[in-house]
Amino acid sequence: MERRPTIVDVAREAGVSKSTVSLVLQQSPLVREEKRVLVREAMDRLGYVYNRSAANLRSANVGLIGVVINDLRNPFFTEFATSLQMALSARGYATVLANTDEDPAIQAQVVSAIIEHGVSALIISPAYGEEAATFDAIARANIPTMQVLRKIDPRIELFPFSAPDYLSGSRLAAEHLVKGGARRVAFVGGLEGRAVAQERMSGYFEVMAEAGIEPFVLPGRASRAFGHEAAAILTRDHPDIDAAICFSDLVALGLLSGCARIGRKVGEDFRIVGFDDIEECAQVYPPLTTVRCDIAGFGEAVASTVLNWLEDNQAPINDHRTPVELIVRDSSGGRVNA
Template structure:
């Protein structure tokens, strides 16, 4: 179905009248529960999303942009949300921000709710896992929508995707560690079945093999806690670690210090993302810096041009990254 599903489509699929569907949408007590369930099931099947705003206001005139973020507790994603909100506000848009907390069911609920309330456009930094009906809902709503930093499962060719050149970043970090003299370099964090882990580890793996060295990959969650715990299990002889993100690296620094191993002196560390805290810790943490503020501003700009002129962004956009070497990998002075 290429057009947006209507209330008539729902009525036909449920075998009821248009007025009955309207009553269900209004949560009226006049409709029997089994009939209401049949109508809601039909809504899901045809991809109908109830628009609480008047139909003639479903456009940029509503002044609302939806932003669904996978983890607002992570400063990297918080910076993305804040930057986009400010850029959109300059053009008179209010941003509705939802935190899915890495829960695909909550993500689906947020997307549905934002569409129901008439957002003019949508940007999603997806949670991991089965996205449920959101791709169908977005297509049925017919609004400009982008995905950033991660891909929604099954979204290839359906939503524009913008991210960073993670493979180049992993390669640059590994070359840097090799240049410091490190040879037993590990990659720490991320689940092996997730594309973003594959991307971030790919440059590391290529550089290690090019140097004739054996890669050493330790997969796991991407939190400070897991980074700190990894200090307990890191094999003897590892002389450098490239971490999936800065949170893992900061946690690992903490754990190593508890065991008397000083980053930059006893072991070299590099994180990934370039959050502000990397400069503030001691020793300062080296990181593959992703200019998330610039990225957020650029993404907002692309969405605005789409809304204003109808020009959709390219199917895939990759922003460059930059290795910032600090004491944790360069060594202590």
């Protein structure tokens, strides 16, 4: 038996968004007459029958966006989620927010629950592992979904991806340290084999090769605890390393405090650059040089992209990167910007 045509089929046939079809079915005056005609003609061609009672049951969830975040304990992701939620709210959409705590099983569970609530779209910063359990379920539900900050599922034609330009960020950081006189630069943090770690250190590798400096990577979790531990490891086992680019600001802040504990002067004996520019970077001592990703602006841009997709049928670019900049502070020996 052939399946019954859905509202998504009608939208595709008419060349309009799912939201436009919904408004036509609700007899909304917001839809222009020419689009109303396109939708009605597509319904006739497909044999679509509007189930008004089912639609009434779903109506409470119109304008609901699901947001799934891998680690809301990290201020970087918290700021993104907050700016995203506020931008969606400003456009009249409510948000269902879930934290997966880097657990793919929890991610699959919450995504399934969010889908059952009838969300209009999903925005997901995904956890690593067991990707099919999450993304195959989304594909079956045929819900517009964006991957952000981490590209886990390679099907970007189905799940478009957007993130800051991590490669350019690590290149800016590495060039700054080399030009400032660093003789040996380490890359600290980031788990081996993960695409986001590889991307964040790729510019670093390029600059080290250009400068004729042997790279050194100290992998580890993106946490203050690891950064604190790394200070002792680098000082004890690799005394020739006089600078470090960190996978994240949390690692860099831990490295900063670890150096203070062992008496290593940051900004003089040892130079540190973080990545993300969370609020605390400008408040610690010495203030932390970092790669600013403008995560608040990024959240607002993602909201706009998803709503343009829903409301105007403007599909996002499959793989989009946003600009970053280096914010130079005392931890790298410079005082250029705040």
